[in-house]
Amino acid sequence: MVNNVMSLSRSGLKDFVIQRATAVVLALYVFCIVGFYLANPGMDRATLLGYFSSLPMKVFSIMAVLATVAHAWIGMWTVGTDYIREHYFGAHATTFRVVYQVGCLLVLFVYALWGIDIFWRL
Amino acid sequence: MSGISSDSIWLDRGRCRTGSPNKVFCMHTHRPVNLALTKFSFPLAAIASITHRVTGVALFVGVAALLYLLDIALASDEGFAAAQSLLAQPLIKLVFIAILAALTFHIVAGVKHLLLDFHIGDSVGAAKIGAQISIVVTIVIVAAAGVWLW
Numbered sequence: 001m002v003n004n005v006m007s008l009s010r011s012g013l014k015d016f017v018i019q020r021a022t023a024v025v026l027a028l029y030v031f032c033i034v035g036f037y038l039a040n041p042g043m044d045r046a047t048l049l050g051y052f053s054s055l056p057m058k059v060f061s062i063m064a065v066l067a068t069v070a071h072a073w074i075g076m077w078t079v080g081t082d083y084i085r086e087h088y089f090g091a092h093a094t095t096f097r098v099v100y101q102v103g104c105l106l107v108l109f110v111y112a113l114w115g116i117d118i119f120w121r122l
Numbered sequence: 123m124s125g126i127s128s129d130s131i132w133l134d135r136g137r138c139r140t141g142s143p144n145k146v147f148c149m150h151t152h153r154p155v156n157l158a159l160t161k162f163s164f165p166l167a168a169i170a171s172i173t174h175r176v177t178g179v180a181l182f183v184g185v186a187a188l189l190y191l192l193d194i195a196l197a198s199d200e201g202f203a204a205a206q207s208l209l210a211q212p213l214i215k216l217v218f219i220a221i222l223a224a225l226t227f228h229i230v231a232g233v234k235h236l237l238l239d240f241h242i243g244d245s246v247g248a249a250k251i252g253a254q255i256s257i258v259v260t261i262v263i264v265a266a267a268g269v270w271l272w
């Protein structure tokens with residue numbers, strides 16, 4: 001049996017909604033970046049810096065970082081609980097899964113700090 | 123056991139009435155599981171679904187590369203030049219395009235997923251067309267981006 005103590009909101013329904021809401025934020029963010037890239041062929045650093053250092057864009061970027069962390073955590077949790085379970089991994093599945101989950105959380109923690117640092121210091 | 127997979131279904135002790143060592147085999151509380159993957163047929167929608175999952179996990183890793191490039195490109199003029207020369211190397215460029223391809227499919231299939239969540243296009247027939255559209259749209263975008271960036 002796999003339980004949900006490690007799920008983001010401890011509720012499948014809330015996780016489902018959070019994953020969809022963050023997906024929308026991320027998709028919009030990607031569209032903005034791609035649009036900016038296409039509108040500025042042969043971009044120099046000043047243009048790039050100018051784009052990312054406006055306050056609204058800083059807030060949007062940090063929202064995207066946090067959305068990525070929440071979205072990826074829910075996603076990786078789902079994948080982990082689907083595959084790392086006793087049926088495939090035997091009696092120690094829970095141990096393996098917790099190690100996997102802690103690994104994912106560490107990576108996402110680094111992404112969060114790193115991402116916030118990149119955008120906030122601009 | 124006839125007709126039932128020989129795979130064991132293990133449960134935590136305490137969830138089962140027969141309490142042998144640590145874990146006990148208790149078939150009667152679960153339905154049999156038989157994952158003969160090589161014998162299944164995988165419709166296009168199933169392939170698109172697993173690809174969405176694979177691209178999601180790939181992005182979990184790929185985000186590190188994107189953050190790194192953006193970090194150095196924003197940090198200084200030297201960093202911007204370094205990011206440009208990194209992306210000019212064929213192997214790195216290929217990996218970068220692969221990450222963009224994963225992102226493209228994940229978004230296209232993700233948007234389709236959101237539509238399905240609102241019950242738009244979730245009949246069996248529409249699912250097949252939806253999978254076809256998302257694959258074609260991804261190929262077109264990635265091909266265009268690949269030609270543009272290469």
Ligand code: HEM
Nearest residue numbers: 023026027068072075076078175178179181182232233235
């Ligand atoms: C930062 C980039 C992203 C990462 C690392 C990421 C990662 C993941 C992962 C690991 C999953 C779990 C897959 C599964 O359960 O099968 C997932 C699911 C999902 N992703 Fe993303 N994703 C990203 C961006 C996006 C974007 C931009 C969208 C926009 C539409 C999106 C839409 C979805 C949806 C709708 C699901 C749910 C699929 C399901 O419940 O089966 N993702 N994502």
